[in-house]
Amino acid sequence: MAPTTFHTLCEQENSNAYELIDYTSDTSRKRFILRLASASNDDCAARVWLVESDKLTCTVTAPRQKSDNTKDQCRGCVCAWAFKMVDTLGADRIIVSVFASALDRFLMLVQCCPEGFKLVALTGIFVAFKLHRPTQQVLGVESIAQLSGGSFDQQDILEMELIFLNTLSWRLNGPTPRCFLEAILQYQFPSCEVSALRERISAIAESFIDLSVLDASFMKFKPSLVALGSFRVAIRSEGYTEASMVEIDRLFCHAGAVYNPLDIRSIEVQLADLASHQQYMGIQIAAPSMASLASQKSAHLANSKIRY
Template sequence: MTRSGKLLNLKMKGIRSLPQTTHLRDREEIRDRIGVMMRQEGSTYKCRDYIRRRQVKCFDNSSVLICDQVKGLCYLDHQDDHMVAPSSVDTSCREKMCEWSYRIIDHFHADREIVAVSFSYLDRFLDSCNCDKMSFKLAAMTTLYIATKIYNAREIPMSALAELSRGEYEPKHIAEMERKILLTLSWHVHPPTTQCVMSHLYTIFPNSQPSVKRTVFQRASFFAELSVFHYSFVTRPISAIAIAALLNSMEGLDRSQGSSELQAEFLERVELETDLKYDLHNIEALRDELWEVYGSSQQYKYDAMPFTTPQRSPTPSVIEKSDENLGDSPVCVSYMDRYAA
């Protein structure tokens, strides 16, 4: 279950296409691209545990950015040695806005990876800017707006997002928050995502039936989407999450397709053909956490559970069509507040 004790209203969607890898035939290029993403995740796009940090006393006299409750404007606040950072944002707030973001993205028929980009912006912003709940909602809406503007063919109109707030925010508030976020992030708006790493690892996936490869990638994409939802993954390397998601997605395959053999061969190829460094113990811990989040999703409730392993949860099945979700009207931010209260 989520922190609020409710199921995450997220189901797997059938992917429209597999990663386009025809331009990545050179193994050295794949190795280089993965290497760049690894360096980015450990430097420019790294995020610290900002919620835990603000639940303890501050001892370093450092300055943090505080957001104005209504307009989302930021200003410096110098903490004294024994002052507790005044953040009221917790993991439950983040879960609610992540679920809301996925609902909005599905409603507008956009790629769910945009939510991963949006929350990269949001988490890194909150790592530097301490918001109350009202400003946090505005920041979450704004990062989704920025991400769709950059990565989607059609941006979600600022006026539409303002309307969804039911009067809490106006377009000018979103515009001002956008400026503050971009300045805080130093315009670093092209983060590597778990899905992006998986797309590159897909090129070295063991030779198997096309249907198997497609199923594995669909399932792995859902695990990647779930990792965005849970705060515990914020500080984890996306490359490790990608490996864990792919390994989980191979579980539950028909034994005639050799899921355990696929997992072993995949890990061997990762070691031989990329510069990815990982600890198998940490990967197993990530896999367990992903299964736990999966167990709190509507997908877990939906699945017919045709395959079950002793140690793991039932393997998610793929929903090729999700018209029931896409047809729903997006939920306003105010309603999400009451829903999870």
């Protein structure tokens, strides 16, 4: 079952439907601008709407060569806030992965002002909760409006929800690193006899994936690679060697996956750097010891690209 699931995830990942680029450094694909009605305009039927960028007299900001650090930080803070809220409510952190995936794909297409970004973020977490906890109304539209601190009301949230869903063509269940990690774990540990080991490795790998959600620089990597890098760091912390990765390489081979070993090394090093902060942006992590991370950072990988 795991190879079939993994292959399906790879097909989704490689499709245009779930394509993601680093929109913080390239705004060339932004096709819309989010508009909000002024608070004084009570007669406006719709208070939230999209305008096609090429129909405005002003132009969308030209592609930047360097990442906008302010925007990166805003995104990271929003994701950290989402983690804290999910933890407080006792929900699964996979909700944040779904939220971040949808948020990034929306912001890749839509340019937002600061207030618009706030509304999009509130709506995104609202949608993610509805998707993964449909029978438990732990975070309804009224609660989301209250979280805005008076900036938005329920009508604003509901109007933004429809815009959010339509912009993404209702594609919300895209492949996330956590989805790939689950498929990798099922393939590597099919026997119930190693359930305790699997749980330890899963907890560590999931913590690294959570760290990657907070850092916009990971957008340049496919979700499958973030999952693989997180898994490799976790499994080596339990004493596994490079030779034990053969089965996982075979899994990627069967799915026709292509990756550059240097990308995996880059992911591992970046994750180790984030974990070395112990509590990055206030998020609790279940990382291995710093000595283990330091030894992994010094490991060497071949420079050639490999196709399995």
